[in-house]
């Protein structure tokens with residue numbers, strides 16, 4: 001069967017991973033959380049307590065073996081899930097994502113995965129750069145207030161407490177970092193379907209994307 005590629009991009013907290021995971025499950029496709037790969041590099045650097053530098057981050061990106069895990073990523077045999085979600089890792093991942101050589105190394109790995117199986121891949125540059133020929137591209141957004149609230153609930157479920165204003169400030173900073181970086185910024189691909197999820201529930205967003213997928217696959221809506 002021909003491989004099918006779904007690219008889901010958008011800013012932090014738009015619900016991409018949750019939605020992409022459920023869409024993939026429903027279609028029987030592989031879910032690829034590309035952000036978890038950037039986060040894993042950040043986590044490794046923090047673990048080592050070392051200075052952040054592009055050569056160091058590049059060396060980790062290039063030489064680490066990544067495999068998929070439904071709740072995160074497996075790096076060099078180590079399962080990383082909740083530890084990737086701390087604010088420290090989020091902030092450092094955003095910095096690392098501005099480094100061109102790190103991006104190049106991770107993009108190659110993401111493309112290799114998508115060559116092997118049908119995927120739903122979420123990130124910032126999937127439709128615009130990683131999988132430019134994806135069968136379906138979706139750009140998910142939501143207001144910054146709503147995204148901060150969602151992140152707060154997410155962290156609370158994991159036992160982490162952060163206040164809403166701090167989260168809003170951090171999300172705004174990450175948006176700016178993601179949108180203004182020189183190399184592969186967060187951008188809506190021309191042929192992407194824009195979906196504002198501010199007023200939508202997760203099941204509604206998932207269903208909408210499944211309808212779009214079925215249409216692209218030539219099935220009925």
Ligand code: DC
Nearest residue numbers: 034035036038093094097123124125
């Ligand atoms: O989606 P996320 O919050 O887990 O992503 C973590 C960081 O990595 C975030 O700052 C954006 C960046 N990222 C990226 O630049 N490109 C991707 N394809 C995925 C994530």
